[in-house]
Amino acid sequence: MRGKINRISITSIVFHLVLSIFSLFCIIPIIYIVSISLTDENSLSLYGYKLVPKLVSTYAYQFVFASPKQVLTSYGVTILVTAIGSILSLLVTSMLAYTMSRRDFKLSKLISFVVFFTMIFNTGLVPWYILIVRYYHINNTLLCLILPYVIVPWNVFLMKGFLADIPLALVESAKIDGSSELNTFFKIIIPISKPALATVGLFCAFMYWNDWWLGMLFIEKQSLTPLQLMLYSIMNNITYLSSSLQSGNISIDVSKMPNETARMAMCVLAAGPMLFVFPFFQKFFIRGLTVGAVKG
Amino acid sequence: MFKKNELIKDTIKNKGLLLLAIPGLLFLLAFNYLPMVGIIIPFKSIDFAKGIIRSDWVGFNNFKFLFSSGDIIRATTNTIISNLLFIIATLIISMAFAIMLFDMSRKAVKVYQTALFVPYFLSWVVISYIVYIFLNPDMGILNQFLKAFGSEAINWYSEPKHWRFILVIASLWKNAGYYTILYYTALMGIDSSYFEASDIDGATKFQQIKSISIPLLAPLIMLLVLLQIGRIFFSDFGLFYFIPKDSGALYPVTDVIDTFVFRSLKNNPDLGMTAAAGLYQTAVGFILVIVVNKITKKLNPDLAMF
Numbered sequence: 001m002r003g004k005i006n007r008i009s010i011t012s013i014v015f016h017l018v019l020s021i022f023s024l025f026c027i028i029p030i031i032y033i034v035s036i037s038l039t040d041e042n043s044l045s046l047y048g049y050k051l052v053p054k055l056v057s058t059y060a061y062q063f064v065f066a067s068p069k070q071v072l073t074s075y076g077v078t079i080l081v082t083a084i085g086s087i088l089s090l091l092v093t094s095m096l097a098y099t100m101s102r103r104d105f106k107l108s109k110l111i112s113f114v115v116f117f118t119m120i121f122n123t124g125l126v127p128w129y130i131l132i133v134r135y136y137h138i139n140n141t142l143l144c145l146i147l148p149y150v151i152v153p154w155n156v157f158l159m160k161g162f163l164a165d166i167p168l169a170l171v172e173s174a175k176i177d178g179s180s181e182l183n184t185f186f187k188i189i190i191p192i193s194k195p196a197l198a199t200v201g202l203f204c205a206f207m208y209w210n211d212w213w214l215g216m217l218f219i220e221k222q223s224l225t226p227l228q229l230m231l232y233s234i235m236n237n238i239t240y241l242s243s244s245l246q247s248g249n250i251s252i253d254v255s256k257m258p259n260e261t262a263r264m265a266m267c268v269l270a271a272g273p274m275l276f277v278f279p280f281f282q283k284f285f286i287r288g289l290t291v292g293a294v295k296g
Numbered sequence: 297m298f299k300k301n302e303l304i305k306d307t308i309k310n311k312g313l314l315l316l317a318i319p320g321l322l323f324l325l326a327f328n329y330l331p332m333v334g335i336i337i338p339f340k341s342i343d344f345a346k347g348i349i350r351s352d353w354v355g356f357n358n359f360k361f362l363f364s365s366g367d368i369i370r371a372t373t374n375t376i377i378s379n380l381l382f383i384i385a386t387l388i389i390s391m392a393f394a395i396m397l398f399d400m401s402r403k404a405v406k407v408y409q410t411a412l413f414v415p416y417f418l419s420w421v422v423i424s425y426i427v428y429i430f431l432n433p434d435m436g437i438l439n440q441f442l443k444a445f446g447s448e449a450i451n452w453y454s455e456p457k458h459w460r461f462i463l464v465i466a467s468l469w470k471n472a473g474y475y476t477i478l479y480y481t482a483l484m485g486i487d488s489s490y491f492e493a494s495d496i497d498g499a500t501k502f503q504q505i506k507s508i509s510i511p512l513l514a515p516l517i518m519l520l521v522l523l524q525i526g527r528i529f530f531s532d533f534g535l536f537y538f539i540p541k542d543s544g545a546l547y548p549v550t551d552v553i554d555t556f557v558f559r560s561l562k563n564n565p566d567l568g569m570t571a572a573a574g575l576y577q578t579a580v581g582f583i584l585v586i587v588v589n590k591i592t593k594k595l596n597p598d599l600a601m602f
Contacts, residue, residue, distance in 0.1 A: 011501055015396040016404070022393070023411035026469070029426040030414070032437075036429065048435035096320030099313045106306040111317055116602065118328040120585045124574020125557050126567055127334020128327070134344065136326075151323040181312025210419040213533070232421045232538065235428070260435070264425070271422045278417045279410060286413075286477055 030275070037061070037264035044260055060261035064269065070244035071269055073223055074230040077142070078209060081226060085146040086204040090197060092150055093204075097159035098185055104168060112160070119153045129217060139218040145226060148214060149207060155200055158288060162196030163189070199288040202281050209274060227270045234266055241266070338572035358572040368573055371556040372529075374549060378536075379528045381460065382467045383521060389472050391513070394479035395505055405480075412473035420470075420534025427466060427539050454545040463550065466539050467532070475520070482516045483509060515596060526588040529581040530554065553577045 028051070036049050040057035047054050064071065099105065100112045122128070138144040166189065174184045190197070215229035222244065225233070233240040241263060278285070307314060338358045340351040362368050393412070397405050415423070430437045431452035439449040452458065490508050499507070531552040540550040542559075553573065560570040593600040 012399060015399055019393065019396055019408045019412075022472075023408055026411050026414050026473070029429060032429050033425060044435060048440045049429050049432070049437055092319045092323060095316040099317035102310075102313055105310045105313050106303050107310075107314065111321070114321065115324065118324060121582050122328065122578055123332050123335045124571065124578050125561060126571035126574050127331040127337055129561060130334060130337070130348070130567070131331050147323070148327050151320050151327070156320070181310065181316065185316060206417075212419065212421050228419050228421045231425070235421070235424060235538075235541070267422060267425045271418065275414070275417065279414070282410065282413060286409075286481075289474065289477065 033264050033267055034272075037261055037268050039261055041258035041261050057261075060258050060265040063258055063262055064265050070222065070225075070230060071266065074225055074227045074270070077145070077224055078227040081142060081145045082205055082208040084142075085149060085208040086201055088146065089150045089152070089155070089204045089208075090201045093152075093155050093200060094159055094163070094190070094193070094197065095185070096151070097156050098163050098189060100156070100160045101163040101166070102168075102171070103164075115151075115153050115156050132218065140221055140224060142224065144218040145211070145214050145224075146208075149204075149211070152204075152207070155203055158203070159196060159200050162199070163193060166192070195284075199284045202284050203288055206278070206285075231267060231270050234263055334571070335575065338568060338575045340568060342567050354568070358568040359576070361566075362569050362572045362576070367551070367556060368553070368576070370548065371551050371553045375531050375552040375554075376528055378460065378463055378552065379524070379531060381464050382471075383524045385464050385468055386471060386475050387517065387521065389468055390475035390479055391510075391517070393472065393476040394483055395509055397476065397480050398483045398509070399501070409473070409477060409480075412476055414473075415470045416473050418470070420532070420538045423466065423470060424538035424541065427462070428541075431462075453541055453543045456546050456549045459540060459546055459549045463535065463539065467535060470535075478520070479513060479516065482513055486512050515598075518592075518596065522588050522592050526585040527581070529577055529584060533558065 032049060032051060035051060035053050036044065037060055038056055038058065039050070039053035040055035041059065043053070043055040096111075096115070100108050100115070102108050132144060132148070133139045138147065170188065171184055174188055179187070210228060211226070212228035212232055215226045216232070219225055219229060230244065234244070241257075241259065334348070337348060339353055339355065340348065341354045341357075342348060343351045397408060400408075418426075428436070431439075433439060433449060433451050433453070436452070438452070442449055450458070452462075486508070490512075491504060494504050494508060531554050533554045536550055536552045536555050537558070540546045542555075543550075554577075557570055557573050557577070560566075560573065564570060589600055589602060
């Protein structure tokens with residue numbers, strides 16, 4: 001008996017050790033980004049990236065904030081796209097999912113198949129790209145950052161999974177009281193489905209906020225560049241960093257530009273706030289992921 | 297005929313429901329179904345002056361041209377190898393983590409879960425900054441280590457041989473938390489009386505893992521692996537594009553079908569060839585999904601997608 005207890009405590013120590021190491025491995029790189037952004041540029045080229053800065057400096061942030069136009073523009077674009085996109089997507093998705101969830105409606109099976117089929121078959125990037133650029137002409141507008149993601153089949157099925165739990169009796173009794181389908185949906189179904197709406201809405205917001213794909217394909221104007229695309233462009237070529245910082249009316253001595261630290265400072269400014277927001281919604285997230293994986 | 301009438305009658309009776317579905321269906325039409333007309337693009341020599349429909353047919357020329365260069369073969373190989381490595385690595389690591397978490401108190405689980413889940417919230421663009429901190433040839437952490445131990449610094453972004461491993465690590469870093477939580481949730485769903493009974497019988501932890509946890513998780517493991525195999529022709533574009541910083545020297549191991557198609561679309565005026573690559577990917581992918589689903593249906597009908 002004694003031997004067993006010892007053995008168990010040793011395994012659990014090993015378990016804690018392994019998970020702690022991996023947890024640190026998940027967190028420390030993020031701390032690195034923050035501390036590099038707060039390091040003096042010269043000490044960086046002397047000593048390399050350090051977890052604790054050899055010489056602390058806020059110069060990179062002063063530099064970025066001296067002409068914050070690009071950062072602010074990109075924040076504006078991303079916030080606008082995320083807000084409009086999430087609301088529109090949530091509304092259209094839940095309406096479609098509700099119809100699909102109504103087993104008493106004979107057409108709902110066909111509609112579900114129409115949605116499902118797009119998950120397993122598409123004709124690739126080129127036809128889709130040509131249609132959007134050559135026929136809809138929405139490239140280089142805010143629309144191209146919003147419309148293609150309004151219906152995501154996976155989200156539709158997630159929503160359907162939630163809505164299918166609503167008892168049909170509720171709908172029938174509303175019908176007897178003379179409520180139309182639209183009225184039932186907006187006045188009864190929506191109010192009782194708030195947790196489901198929160199979960200799916202979170203997925204929509206997350207998707208719009210973190211998206212670089214649509215921007216990379218369709219946006220060439222700096223004034224419409226969303227955050228993630230801005231970050232990519234800064235990483236990809238350093239002249240983009242100077243051009244995005246020079247767009248203010250203050251002229252910048254490029255030779256004095258703190259390349260490495262300013263880059264990391266931009267990364268902190270662009271990615272930081274979300275890192276504090278999303279963990280608060282972790283509970284919804286996990287529920288959505290587990291429900292989605294089982295039902296979807 | 298009678299059935300058709302009934303369907304129409306039912307639809308008219310429930311026109312409110314159809315009305316609710318219409319906006320969503322219109323979006324699907326605009327962004328998913330109309331592009332399917334483009335299935336003819338790879339078989340044409342596209343001339344926008346004439347329009348797509350009236351452009352000349354060229355048969356399979358675009359496909360011949362596509363396969364005449366080795367690039368698409370290389371991209372296909374890379375896609376499959378990387379995906380297989382991801383599937384195996386994720387399965388082993390996430391299962392192990394889930395089993396470890398299962399052994400812990402709720403409080404400890406919460407702490408680890410939060411930490412493991414943090415990378416999942418980051419986009420590949422942000423993760424490319426993190427990888428850069430490790431791999432930057434001048435200031436990067438890895439080269440600092442190598443120099444400290446007297447080794448030569450490595451020019452990471454131009455040496456392909458380490459990249460299969462780097463990509464697996466990056467993929468694990470972002471996704472292990474997600475899969476761990478899926479497996480952990482499934483473990484929590486196992487009837488606790490199994491574990492209690494085996495405790496009474498004096499089973500060790502490892503016997504319990506081997507004889508209870510893993511067999512009862514087998515359906516979920518199979519489902520997730522089959523889903524991943526069904527998508528083995530597709531890859532996580534951001535991982536393969538941003539993490540290697542689209543470095544040409546690394547293409548021998550990092551170029552996958554998705555990045556190949558994207559690059560051709562951006563740099564190559566020959567849309568026919570690019571469209572051929574895209575259709576090749578989705579057609580093979582589609583067949584794979586059908587086959588995988590057939591196999592699933594035979595093994596365990598409950599898990600089949602359709």
